[in-house]
Amino acid sequence: MSSYNFHQYGYQTYGAGNSNGVPVHPYYMPPQPQAAAPGPVAPQPLALCRWGHCGVPLDDVTGPGIKRHLQQYHAADMPPKSSSGQSQGSSECRWDDGAGTCQTECRSAVAHGRHISTVHLGQGRKVCTFCSKNFSRKDALKRHQEQYCPVLQGYYA
């Protein structure tokens, strides 16, 4: 079976560790480390696979990336293939966001990957950089920004 580790996130506690029994003047402020740019962020999985009870971290949440995962871990749940490699029929999405299994029928591992990437993981969505509302389509975002975005409308008012 797979053995995957979540990386320990590298949070550090500032200021600790210099109390070696040396009395510190109550008004002495130890030099604070620069609270500048967050250091290198520990790589962390972008999402966890919720297909069935999988729970494996997905490091690639694009359609092709999910497809690879599905083929590796959930091949039995993919639509069967004919001898010529064509997908036959469809199989249902077993992704469970917590509200029950999705059950959307997809006709191939590729379609499942794309479906999961866009529907369940929100990839490829367009985000309004002003108010961070997100949209499934570019034209919906454009309309939002032209007419409805509360931030942009505030600027124009």
Ligand SMILES: [Zn+2]
């Ligand atoms: Zn999985």
Ligand SMILES: [Zn+2]
């Ligand atoms: Zn689904």
Ligand SMILES: [Zn+2]
């Ligand atoms: Zn907006």
